[in-house]
Amino acid sequence: MKPSRDDFVIAIRSAFLKKGNQQKFSLLSLILFSIIFLILGNYNFKIIKFNKAVIKEIIYYSSFIVNIPENSIKNSFIKVSDHYDHYDEYLIIKNKFQKLKSKDLEKKIITFENDELKKLMDDYYIEDGQTFAKVLIDKESPFLRSIIINKGSRNGVKAGMAVYDDIYLVGKVVEVNFVSSRVLLISDINSKVPITIQPLNVQGIMSGLDQRSGVLQYINKEELIKDESQKLIIVTSGIGGIFKSGIPIGEINLQDNLSDKKFVVNFYRNFSQLKYVKISSHIKENINIDQSNKKIFNKNNSQIAQINNQEQDIKVLKQQKIINEEVQLKLQSENTRLKKNLINTQKKLIESNKKINTNKVNSDDLEFLKLNLSHGHKCRKTLFRSQLFKVGTPEYRKCVLNKGPIINVKKN
């Protein structure tokens, strides 16, 4: 027999409206109440906020109390296992300690250099407020990976403050109550941390993936896979101003990630083992830079500018010198060429002069011969004219050229 429509309605009505033996509210009224709760939660009215904060405080601390037996069992187990592994760990730690000791000095120097450079870049943050807090609840939810800590607005905790485990980034404060706060872990999918991949200096965003790892987003993948053997370190980039730059987060082993091309960051810290965390906020140090320091900076800047200008001048002068040298070389070669030309010309001139002289002699002779034909008889010495000149003598020539003997007329 098929159930009729009436049976369906009766079953639904019964489910939603029927109260049990000791039920004071029907299911429908409580569902409506839940919906009202949800809707009111969207509004930030003072009363709602206050009530929510009170409810949260009660629940956080009751949850902490409920957790005490479990935590004590867990801690005892950890203690026992710690004792059991004590000697092996001691040897490993001893070995590590020796290595770290040598690295420590190097790190101090690098840190100092880094601080100095950051000061110059005006990117130096100092710790504004620092609070240590105990983790009250560390509940792994499929929706939100977060922890509850026992410090709230009463202790100066504000939303957005960075949370650390030792020097490693854990998350940020997203909700603040009076004596408790919620920290969104960086392993949560909703957590977006601006990061820098060192030593490639590639910028990106890291989102949570699971308890021990995150995934990189918005990165230039080609730059990452240039050197596959490299171990890349992930630190905060400081972009956005929520976290200061250079907080270590984790590392990427490229060889593990090349197959699926999803760059997974292995966190340095296991967030399920958090007991105490450090909450701190940072401000830029330039507030603390006094006037004398500013003057020194300005003086240095002006000196640097002067040096830069001088360098520019020197560059120009050097270029001018090069040009001058080139011009000088050209002039020298021109000069040599001209000298050669001059010598050649002089030689030619001399030869020409010689030729001219020869030609002149020739023309004189020609003239003499011409005149000799017509006037030679006037100058030639004969028996009857002995006062004249013998042929071939200079006097004869002179006489011919004169077109006859020179007659001296005496003036009275």
Add this chain to the structure above:
Amino acid sequence: MNIVKSRFLYKYTPVFLLFTSILNEIDFNLQFKYFSFNFAYILIFYYSLKKEGGIGYILIFLAGLFNDVVNGLPMGISSLSYLLLCAAAAYLRNITLRPNLIRDWIFFLITILVLNFTTYTYLILFFNYEINYFDQMTNIIGTFLLYFIFSYIFAFYDDYILGKTN
């Protein structure tokens, strides 16, 4: 005296289990990558189906609120899910003449799929949550599979450890 004690346990064991699972760090979202389950769903559905008013609606409502606060979800969303789960279980109880575990199991799957769908929709649309669907899927599958086992465990506890008090 024994009857009183067993009745007390029969009445309050599910409540104790529910609140412990919600407030406690043993939260069944285990550290495994591909396995987790929602113990509260199994508990509420089972006891709402098998016992009318097994866990009081108000207590379920409060448990939902506690769960929201502890998990950092918008307050009221888990209460709504739990109460809708109760409603589904109550409906199934009303239309069932001869209980059948397989049918309950399939009905449970459909119910948690619908409930999770509404929860995710609400979280995404109104609260801009980003959800890892793979984790949610494993959670749903884990919850569905373990209902079968837990229903036997609860039945065994009720029948053999406490005795058939009802």
